Amino acid sequence: MLEVRGLRVRYGTSSPALDGVDLTVAPGECVTLLGANGSGKSSLFSALSGLLRFDGDVRFEGDDVGKLRPAAIVARGIAQCPEGRKLFPELSVEKNLRLGAYVGRRDRRGTDEALERVCTLFPDVRDKLRAPAGALSGGQQQMVAIGRALMARPKLLLLDEPSLGLAPRMVQAMLDAVAAINRAGTMVLLAEQNAYAALSIAHRGYVLANGKVVLEGSASTLQQNELVKKAFIGA
Amino acid sequence: MHLFFQELLNGLVVGSIYALVALGLALIYGTMGVPNFAHGHLYMLGAYVAFAGVTIAHIGYWPSMLAAIVVLALVGVLLERLVFRPLRNAPEVNTIIAAVGVLFFLQQFAQLLFGGDYRVFPTPYDKVVHFGGLVATQQQLIVIVAAAVLMIILFWFLKRTLTGATIEAVAQNRAGAALVGIDTDRVSMMVFAISAGLAAAAATLIASINLISPSMGFSVILKAFAIIVLGGMGSVPGAILGAFILAFAESFGGTYISTSYQDAIAFAVLVIILTVRPTGLFAKGT
Numbered sequence: 001m002l003e004v005r006g007l008r009v010r011y012g013t014s015s016p017a018l019d020g021v022d023l024t025v026a027p028g029e030c031v032t033l034l035g036a037n038g039s040g041k042s043s044l045f046s047a048l049s050g051l052l053r054f055d056g057d058v059r060f061e062g063d064d065v066g067k068l069r070p071a072a073i074v075a076r077g078i079a080q081c082p083e084g085r086k087l088f089p090e091l092s093v094e095k096n097l098r099l100g101a102y103v104g105r106r107d108r109r110g111t112d113e114a115l116e117r118v119c120t121l122f123p124d125v126r127d128k129l130r131a132p133a134g135a136l137s138g139g140q141q142q143m144v145a146i147g148r149a150l151m152a153r154p155k156l157l158l159l160d161e162p163s164l165g166l167a168p169r170m171v172q173a174m175l176d177a178v179a180a181i182n183r184a185g186t187m188v189l190l191a192e193q194n195a196y197a198a199l200s201i202a203h204r205g206y207v208l209a210n211g212k213v214v215l216e217g218s219a220s221t222l223q224q225n226e227l228v229k230k231a232f233i234g235a
Numbered sequence: 236m237h238l239f240f241q242e243l244l245n246g247l248v249v250g251s252i253y254a255l256v257a258l259g260l261a262l263i264y265g266t267m268g269v270p271n272f273a274h275g276h277l278y279m280l281g282a283y284v285a286f287a288g289v290t291i292a293h294i295g296y297w298p299s300m301l302a303a304i305v306v307l308a309l310v311g312v313l314l315e316r317l318v319f320r321p322l323r324n325a326p327e328v329n330t331i332i333a334a335v336g337v338l339f340f341l342q343q344f345a346q347l348l349f350g351g352d353y354r355v356f357p358t359p360y361d362k363v364v365h366f367g368g369l370v371a372t373q374q375q376l377i378v379i380v381a382a383a384v385l386m387i388i389l390f391w392f393l394k395r396t397l398t399g400a401t402i403e404a405v406a407q408n409r410a411g412a413a414l415v416g417i418d419t420d421r422v423s424m425m426v427f428a429i430s431a432g433l434a435a436a437a438a439t440l441i442a443s444i445n446l447i448s449p450s451m452g453f454s455v456i457l458k459a460f461a462i463i464v465l466g467g468m469g470s471v472p473g474a475i476l477g478a479f480i481l482a483f484a485e486s487f488g489g490t491y492i493s494t495s496y497q498d499a500i501a502f503a504v505l506v507i508i509l510t511v512r513p514t515g516l517f518a519k520g521t
Binding site for chain 2: 049050051069070071074075079080082085086087088089090091095098099100102103105148149151152
């Protein structure tokens, strides 16, 4: 279980990017984080991955992971697929994926099995293993980015805007894959601007605005909420 | 035609040294964005460590080279940890000033220990070899072979090992590398160690052909920067290709035009190539 209490992030002297965020992700859950650009979603993910210093309390499976370095956080079972993918464009797809298993690199059989699972989940990736990641289409790159995070065999997967810049058909395929990952037992925290799509696969959700949680509830409750409809779904 | 091949051989010797030095510089720039102006003086320090090994400790040529590589690798790690890491998020000008500071510190340090005079680096490989009408010293042939072996090992390490892939990963996306659990600070230290070690190997190889002095780093750093600009900032293949282009331009320009304008001819070639390809021969990457 991930428990975040009173998380604050401030860049320099500007107003805080995150201002006392509380949230939880329980075992088996897919939780979505909705918010407009600049609401603090990516800052939250950077903080949870150890890339950003913050005030507050972050516990994972009961342990304080708030001050750990990124490598230690991955080793604890939290992996992130970041916004913009952050792939290694000149390396082959296979090398990108194998680097995703870097913290567990001594377990070669486990790495090979994880690679096979990623290729089963994303058959397009299997065909492109030798291609440079930068030569793939946007949708294929997103599959590699999610696959790379899965190679660490995470207990919690942080997905930051996986549908950004993808064609509608590809968005649905991506969300189906995320739902399948969650059904297989991995907790998912999914940041999305595409609220309708995210709420269709999530159990619960939070709405972030100006660095604060302004709304939370079950996915069905949020789908019916007038503020969410107006701000994100366009109804 | 005989002269042509003789100059080709000379170009290979000089290009091998330039390549080893420029490779280190390109690795550091490619992975950390640090223009390490002190790199030429790491090369100089490597020459003096090997010189001390041969003339003071009397441990022989190859053990002295190994000692120089190890000592300079440690110096590289210290530089990364104590000087460049604290400046990672500082403006680039701070990093440049720090690198220049290290450069002068290393020069004064070498001058204090060994004096400011030119020194002759003794080599057991000073016999002249004749083959196919060409003339070379054993040491020149050792330079070519040893540099080729070191470059092959470096390429194997970068392309065939997971640890080497972490260097490429950090060069291509530092944040992405951190997110998969690569310790990017450790990679930075490793890159400084490899780069300084390569500089030490290059310096030891060429030291017995040229003389050594505390200021020997200046000319090599100027050329190494020209090479990595020509090759494409941070590109490993670009650094190697750029090194040999510069070396052959010097070698052939000096022979067929004038030795007085050898450097001018070489840099004119660089300017012409950069006019055609302003971003260098290869895009950034390793």
